[in-house]
Amino acid sequence: MVINGKRGQTVKKHRVLIIGNGGREHALAWKLAQSPELERLYVAPGNAGTVIWNVPISVQDIAGLVEFAVKEKIDLTVVGPEDPLSLGIADAFQEAGLRIFGPTQAAAQLEGSKSFAKMIMEGAKIPTAEWQVFEDPVRAKKYIETIGAPCVLKADGLAAGKGVIVAMDLETALQAVDEIMDGNFGSAGKKLLIEEFLEGQEVSLLCFSDGVTALPMVPVQDHKRALEGDLGLNTGGMGTYSPPPIWTTELEAIVMRDLVSPTLKIMQERGTPFVGVLFLGLMITKQGPKLLEYNVRFGDPETQVVMKRLKSDLLPVLWACTEKNLSEVQLEWKNEVAVCVVMAAEGYPLAYTKGVPIRLPLESGQDAVIFHAGTGIHEGQLLSTGGRVLGITAEGQTLQKAREKAYALVDEIDFPKSHFRRDIGVKGLGI
Secondary structure (H helix, E strand, C coil): CCCEEECCCEEEEEEEEEEECCCHHHHHHHHHHHCCCCEEEEECCCCCCCCCCCCCCCCHHHHHHHEEECCCCCCCCEEEEEHHHHHHHHHHHHHHCCCCCCCCCCCCCCHHHHHHHHHHHHHCCCCCCCCEEECHHHHHHHHHHCCCCEEEECCCCCCCCCEEEEEHHHHHHHCCCCCCCCHHHHHCCCCCEEEECCCCEEEEEEEEEECCCCCECCCCEEECEEECCCCCCCCCCCEECCCCCCCHHHHHHHHHHHHHHCCCCCHHHHHCCCEEEEEEEEEECEEEEEEEEEECCCCCCCHHHHHHEECCCCCHHHHHHCCCHHEEECCCCCCCCCEEEEEEECCCCCCCCCCCEECCCCCCCEEEEEECEEEEEEECCCCCCCEEEEEEEEEEEEEEHHEEEEHHHHHHCEEECCCCCCCHHHHCCCC
C-alpha cells in the first residue's frame, strides 16, 4: 500500500498483465510502468523492448494466460491485439473471476466482422459509406461493373490491417475481388464488403469506454501505404502523428455525439455492452465526419503517439473502465505534437527478411522513445523478428520539431536495409 500525496488517500498497488508482442504493447508497458499504482508488470509474450517484463505465453493460448493470471494474482489484464479478443479472451477471464480491459467476444465483432459493423452503423443511424456484402465473386464483380470505380473492397474478417483495397479503376477493382476471395486472407475473405469511395482526410480517434461512458483520446493521422506520397501497398501502418491540424473541438463534439454515443447505446441495447478501447476510423468529408470502420483495441502505431501525449496516469483510467465509473475520470493531455516513424524490414508488407542485427543508440533522450515491435534477442544480439520492427516516437512543440527529432533518431539507428517513409506527418504541414 502507498499513499497518494495529491489526494492523501491510500492507494492499492496492482499487478498488471499486458497481452501482445508489438509496438502497441511496448508503448502501453512504457506508460503503465510510470504509474505509482503499479506493483508488478508482465507482458505476454512481449518483445526485446519489454524483455524485463516478458512471459513466454502466446496471445492465442487463452487457457495458459488465464492460468498464469490466476497463479500470479493479476489484478488487471490489458489486451493489445484483436485476435484474442475475437477468440473470446475477455469472456474466459471474466468466467475465471479475473478483471480484464477489453470487449467480450460478442462486442469484438465490431472489428471481427465488417458486415456486422455496418449493420450496427445502419441500426444506430451513423454516417458511413454506402455498402454491400457478397459471398459470391461473380455477383461481386457484376455489382462493381454497375457502380463503377473508384470503390473500396474489404475482407469481412480480421486481416491484420491489410485486407483493404482502394480501387481507383475498374480493372483493379475486379482483380481485387479475386485477390480477397481466392484465399489470400483465409477465412477473413469468405465474405467481401464493397463500399462507396469517400473523399477527404482520414483520422483515427480512440476512445476509452466503460460500456456507457466514452472519453476520447487525442486524434491521430495514420499512414497506411508502404511508400512515400501515400503510394504502394496497404500496411498495418508506417507511421502516425498527433494532432492533425484538421481536427477541432467542434469536430470532436460531432463525432462523440453522432458516432460514439449511438454506438455505445445500440451495443448496450443488444446486451453486448462495449468495454475497452473503441477505435473509430474516420473520413472527414465535405459533408462531415463519416465512419469507415471500428477497431476494438488500441491501434498500432496510433498507441505510440497517444501514450507519448497522455499526461494522466493510464492505470486508473483502465481500472475505471472495468468498474463502470469512467464518468468520474478526467483525462489530461500534453500540448506537444507527437510523431511515430515505423522502421520496417526489407520487403514489408510482402515477404520480408528476419534475423537482421540492429544496433540502437545508447540514449534516446526524454523527448524520443524507441518502441520495439518485431524484435528479439539471440545470444545478446538485438535482431529483427517481424515486418514492422521499430516505432521511433518523438514529441516537440511543433509538428516540424517533432518530425526533426524522430528522423534524427532514425538516422542514428543501425538497421541494415530497413524500410521507412520520410514523409510521416508532412500532410499536417500543408506541404
